[in-house]
Structures are given as C-alpha cells and as structure tokens.
Amino acid sequence: MNGNNSNFSRMHRKKRKNRGNQLLNSMIGLVVILILIVGFNIFTNSKDDEGKENIANTETQENIENSNEDGTNDDGESGLPADDEEESNDSESNDDGTDSGKSDNGESDGKDESEDTVTIVPNDEEIVVETIIDASWKPIGTVQTGEHVSIYKEDSVDWEEKKDAIAYATKLPKESLIYWMIKNGGGPQKSIGIVSTRDKSEKFRVYIEWVDGQGWQPVKMDILNTLDFEY
Incomplete structure (x- = not known):
C-alpha cells in the first residue's frame, strides 16, 4: 500500500514539474514574441521616419531649385551672373531716364x-x-x-x-x-x-x-x- 502511494507521489511531482516547465516555456515564448513585435515596430517606425525625412529633404531641394530658377539664391539675392546683373541695372537706368537718353550707336532712345x-x-x-x-x-x-x-x-x-x-x-x-x-x-x-x-x-x-x-x-x-x- 505504501509502495503505491510512493509511486503516485513521484508521478504527481513529475506532472507538476512538467506543467511548470510548460508554463515557463510558454512565458519564454511569449516574451520572445513580444520582443519580436517591439523590434519590428521600432524597425518599421525608423523606416517611416527615414522615408518622411527623405521626402522632406526632397521637397526642400525642389523649393531651392525653383527659387534658383526664378533668379534668386538662398539669401533672396539675384541669382544672375555678375555680367547679367550689370546689363539689367543698365537697362533699368535707361528706363527711369537717368542715363543720357542715347543708345550705344548714338541714336535717340525715344526721348523727346x-x-x-x-x-x-x-x-x-x-x-x-x-x-x-x-x-x-x-x-x-x-x-x-x-x-x-x-x-x-x-x-x-x-x-x-x-x-x-x-x-x-x-x-x-x-x-x-x-x-x-x-x-x-x-x-x-x-x-x-x-x-x-x-x-x-x-x-x-x-x-x-x-x-x-x-x-x-x-x-x-x-x-x-x-x-x-x-x-
């Protein structure tokens, strides 16, 4: 009778040990899954942030290029070469009547x-x-x-x-x-x-x-x- 009880006790302890191992394995598996999910989210967010940054950089570059095409640089100054700026200033000077009123060939520019x-x-x-x-x-x-x-x-x-x-x-x-x-x-x-x-x-x-x-x-x-x- 005592021998049966001893066997039953060992089996009972073994079953409880197995259940403990299973529970521990399950918890370890859950932790691994959570780590994978968190890691995946971090990686995904990092990719999204990088993509947004690239888009922002692209839009900024396009704005700069459009600004340069309009004839101004990043400082808001004229983007024309020095020679072109001088010619433009000469033209404006003629338009407001500050020059002699004559063209390079000596002919009148229309002034009365x-x-x-x-x-x-x-x-x-x-x-x-x-x-x-x-x-x-x-x-x-x-x-x-x-x-x-x-x-x-x-x-x-x-x-x-x-x-x-x-x-x-x-x-x-x-x-x-x-x-x-x-x-x-x-x-x-x-x-x-x-x-x-x-x-x-x-x-x-x-x-x-x-x-x-x-x-x-x-x-x-x-x-x-x-x-x-x-x-």
Missing part, C-alpha cells in the same frame, strides 16, 4: 529731343502768354517744283502745305485745328497762321518761312490767351 531745343522768348504783347522758338523744327517737305510763289487761295497746294507746317509747330493734328487766318508774314516767302483747337482751349499764332526745295518751316510760335484781336 525737342525738350532740349525749345527757347522761351519774352513777349510784351498782352494777347501772348509766351513765345516759343524750337530749334528742332524742320521744313515739312513739298510737292511743289520750280520757283515758289506763295498762294493764299484755299484748297491750293501751297495753302494746304502752309496748314501742314502750322499744325506741325503746334504738335496737334491738322484736322483738330480751326484756321482763323493765314496771311502774309511781311515778305513773299513768309506767312502767319492764327489757329486754335475746336474748343478754343488752346490758341496759337505760328510764323512760317519757305525754304527752297524743302517746303514751309515754322520759325516762331506765340501761345495766345485770346483770339479777340485784329488779325
């Missing part, structure tokens, strides 16, 4: 040269605001040939060329003017025209002279304050 050639002459007449002499005035050209005879007949070629020369002096379109009088200017090749705009806001007395082979040329112009005088 007459501004430098106009002379204001004192005039004591009450009807005159100021008298202008412009050295840039040229003969207007002519279709007439042979010896010139001044004609004061409307619709004649000479009459129309007189009107052209007068309008040229005022810098207004011929059709926008009222020609109040065109008369002899004190000589066979001299004439005077009194004109105004159609609303009479601008009034002029223009002196013209004939230049052989080249036509009528303005020589002086009065800016008038009234048309109420004897022509």
Whole structure:
C-alpha cells in the first residue's frame, strides 16, 4: 500500500514539474514574441521616419531649385551672373531716364529731343502768354517744283502745305485745328497762321518761312490767351 502511494507521489511531482516547465516555456515564448513585435515596430517606425525625412529633404531641394530658377539664391539675392546683373541695372537706368537718353550707336532712345531745343522768348504783347522758338523744327517737305510763289487761295497746294507746317509747330493734328487766318508774314516767302483747337482751349499764332526745295518751316510760335484781336 505504501509502495503505491510512493509511486503516485513521484508521478504527481513529475506532472507538476512538467506543467511548470510548460508554463515557463510558454512565458519564454511569449516574451520572445513580444520582443519580436517591439523590434519590428521600432524597425518599421525608423523606416517611416527615414522615408518622411527623405521626402522632406526632397521637397526642400525642389523649393531651392525653383527659387534658383526664378533668379534668386538662398539669401533672396539675384541669382544672375555678375555680367547679367550689370546689363539689367543698365537697362533699368535707361528706363527711369537717368542715363543720357542715347543708345550705344548714338541714336535717340525715344526721348523727346525737342525738350532740349525749345527757347522761351519774352513777349510784351498782352494777347501772348509766351513765345516759343524750337530749334528742332524742320521744313515739312513739298510737292511743289520750280520757283515758289506763295498762294493764299484755299484748297491750293501751297495753302494746304502752309496748314501742314502750322499744325506741325503746334504738335496737334491738322484736322483738330480751326484756321482763323493765314496771311502774309511781311515778305513773299513768309506767312502767319492764327489757329486754335475746336474748343478754343488752346490758341496759337505760328510764323512760317519757305525754304527752297524743302517746303514751309515754322520759325516762331506765340501761345495766345485770346483770339479777340485784329488779325
């Protein structure tokens, strides 16, 4: 009877030992699995962070390249070569009128040269605001040939060329003017025209002279304050 109990006790202890080993193995396996899961998550997060960093670096590089393409560097300064910047500055200087107004070949860049050639002459007449002499005035050209005879007949070629020369002096379109009088200017090749705009806001007395082979040329112009005088 005692022998049976001894055997039973040994079997019972063996079973409990086996259960303990199984439980220990299970716990070790669980720990290993947890370690693997944690390691995997750390590796995955590290990859994600690296990928995000690469994307951020790529976007930053693209922004820098786009900025350089727009002509500025990282400091916000012009990305043009030094020579190009000098040419750009030269162009801007010409645009704001600080240079001489001439191109490299000596031709005018479009500035009104007459501004430098106009002379204001004192005039004591009450009807005159100021008298202008412009050295840039040229003969207007002519279709007439042979010896010139001044004609004061409307619709004649000479009459129309007189009107052209007068309008040229005022810098207004011929059709926008009222020609109040065109008369002899004190000589066979001299004439005077009194004109105004159609609303009479601008009034002029223009002196013209004939230049052989080249036509009528303005020589002086009065800016008038009234048309109420004897022509």
